[in-house]
Every structure is written in structure tokens, then in C-alpha cells.
Amino acid sequence: MDLHRSRVGCVIGLVLLPFGLCTVLSGLDDSTFRLISGLVVGALMLLGGVAGIVEAVRPFRFHISFEGVTVRTAELNRLLPWEEIEHLILYQPPPVLSEKRMPSPLLLLVPAATSALDVPLTHRSPLDDRPCVVLLEVHDVREKTDQVADALARYGGSRFIDHRQIVRQRFDSADFPIEARGYDRDAVDALVQKGREALRSEDHLLRLATKVQVERALLELPLVAHGYYRTQVDAFLRDLSAALARFEEGDEEPG
CATH class of the missing domain: 1.10.287 (Helix Hairpins)
Structure with a gap:
């Protein structure tokens, strides 16, 4: 492809x-x-x-096949065989609150130990913090993100990891224990569902608005008899908020 x-x-x-x-x-x-x-x-x-x-x-080529990935950019101009690739990770950076559009999904290359790749590894893998390089900013191509992901999964097999799916799966199961006085279960379930829908979306404003709702809920969720365990819900919602959007690098999120 x-x-x-x-x-x-x-x-x-x-x-x-x-x-x-x-x-x-x-x-x-x-x-x-x-x-x-x-x-x-x-x-x-x-x-x-x-x-x-x-x-x-500028010269550009990105071809995905059973042999590997053929890349022609300013930094690379060669076939990268699958044997040289430890992982190709499709990573969606969370939007920044001060920006007006979603950042481009990134295709990150983690080279295998035997790889002869001779470009600087300027990024870190979101999976295990290993050094990697940005192979492609997906907004730079005409194909949709899911089309790119489908092709990489078809040809790359287990070497391709869609980090978006990992993030979504992290929030797909929310099985909170019950305590004598905890958070209203209906309110928590509705909020978690909104968060899941926003995580699946590339709508910048929807994700930011949902983050605001989650942050507000951390202060305003109603308490009821036999509700969800508060400590676990708070931790889950904080993680959900961080996944939806982030502040500028170096700024601290309000506690």
C-alpha cells in the first residue's frame, strides 16, 4: 500500500x-x-x-508491504525490512488545552537491536520509554488514520501496535467496588461513557470539553448510600482526564 x-x-x-x-x-x-x-x-x-x-x-514515498516499509523523506530513503523493526507504534498525542486543533497521530519506529538505522532516536516509546524515531506524521498524508493502521496491521502483524486501542481498552472496563457511602453509580457510569466516546473521537473540542466535565466531576460527584468506592473512582477519572487532553509541557495540572 x-x-x-x-x-x-x-x-x-x-x-x-x-x-x-x-x-x-x-x-x-x-x-x-x-x-x-x-x-x-x-x-x-x-x-x-x-x-x-x-x-x-519535496520527495516523498511511504510504501507498506510484506517486505517492510519503504520510506523516502528528508531523513530516510530506503527499505526498512520488518527484521529491522522491533515495533511500529501508532500514537495519538493528547490535545493541548492552549491549541486549537488535534495534534497529528505519529507513527513511531522502535528499531530492532540488529537494525542498521542511522538516524537520531529523538522520541520515546509510549509503551516502555525505549528510544524511537517519528517515521510519519499521519496528517501529512491523504489516507485516514484508520486506513494507515489497517495497512500496518495487515503487513506488520505483531510488530505493529495501535496505541490508541491500548488507551481505549484501559478505560473500557470500569468495575468499581461498592462502599457504604460512595459516589452515585449512575452519575459515574454516565461520565465514564462520555469519556470513552471522547477518546474514540478526533474532535478536538469534544475531548477538551469532556476533560473539563471530568475535572469538575472530581469535585462535584454526588454521594449516596452504597455508591462506588471513591478512591478508585477518583484515580480512574484522573487518568481519564490525562488521556483526554494535557496542559502545555512544563505546566502543572491543577490538583
Whole structure:
């Protein structure tokens, strides 16, 4: 199966170039301030347009087969046989609360011990923290994330791991014990179901909104006789909140 580079960068570039040129030209006959601001804004648009087109036409190949993965990018240009691959991990980073769109799913390569891969291993595996490298940002190709996952599972077998499924399975079973005075079971069950649905979604706003609901519920869940054990529910909901979205790197989540 061949993956194809997304056309988004090229389209954006082709839109920005004429707008940037018009912005530059429109400021030539105006005041000094408008001239300078027009030149600055227009130049930025032109640079953005050129960058988008250059990125779109750079050499690219990503072919998945029974032999392995053939990659042609700025860093790699060769066949990676399955024998050189310990794991290929499809990882969906949680959205950041301060950003406006979902981050791209990442295809992470954990090389086998015998691999001759000679690129820096700049990332860490979400499974066991082993060094790995980003082989692909899935938003850079036209194929849907699930299509990429299906092809990797078909050809890669046990070497491919869909980390999204691991996260979802972690929250698919919520069997809380009962205590004399605990959280209302219906309220907890409804909240957990909302969280599961949000985890399956790539809707940025839905995940953020659900995280807010979970955080609020940690303070507001009603107590009833013979309800769910509070300590276990609190721990589960904190983990669910972290899986749904995160704060900026280096910032602390409110307790």
C-alpha cells in the first residue's frame, strides 16, 4: 500500500502567494506606515506560500508491504525490512488545552537491536520509554488514520501496535467496588461513557470539553448510600482526564 502526501500545504501555498503579492502591491502608494506594514505582512504571506509549496513538492514515498516499509523523506530513503523493526507504534498525542486543533497521530519506529538505522532516536516509546524515531506524521498524508493502521496491521502483524486501542481498552472496563457511602453509580457510569466516546473521537473540542466535565466531576460527584468506592473512582477519572487532553509541557495540572 502506498501513502500519498497531503495536498493541504500546496493549496495553502497557492492561496497565500497571490494574496501576499496583492498585499505588497496595495501598500506601495499609501503612507509610510501602510507601506511598511503591507510589505511586512505581504512578505510573510509570500514566505508562507513558498514554504507550503516547497514542502508539498519535496520527495516523498511511504510504501507498506510484506517486505517492510519503504520510506523516502528528508531523513530516510530506503527499505526498512520488518527484521529491522522491533515495533511500529501508532500514537495519538493528547490535545493541548492552549491549541486549537488535534495534534497529528505519529507513527513511531522502535528499531530492532540488529537494525542498521542511522538516524537520531529523538522520541520515546509510549509503551516502555525505549528510544524511537517519528517515521510519519499521519496528517501529512491523504489516507485516514484508520486506513494507515489497517495497512500496518495487515503487513506488520505483531510488530505493529495501535496505541490508541491500548488507551481505549484501559478505560473500557470500569468495575468499581461498592462502599457504604460512595459516589452515585449512575452519575459515574454516565461520565465514564462520555469519556470513552471522547477518546474514540478526533474532535478536538469534544475531548477538551469532556476533560473539563471530568475535572469538575472530581469535585462535584454526588454521594449516596452504597455508591462506588471513591478512591478508585477518583484515580480512574484522573487518568481519564490525562488521556483526554494535557496542559502545555512544563505546566502543572491543577490538583
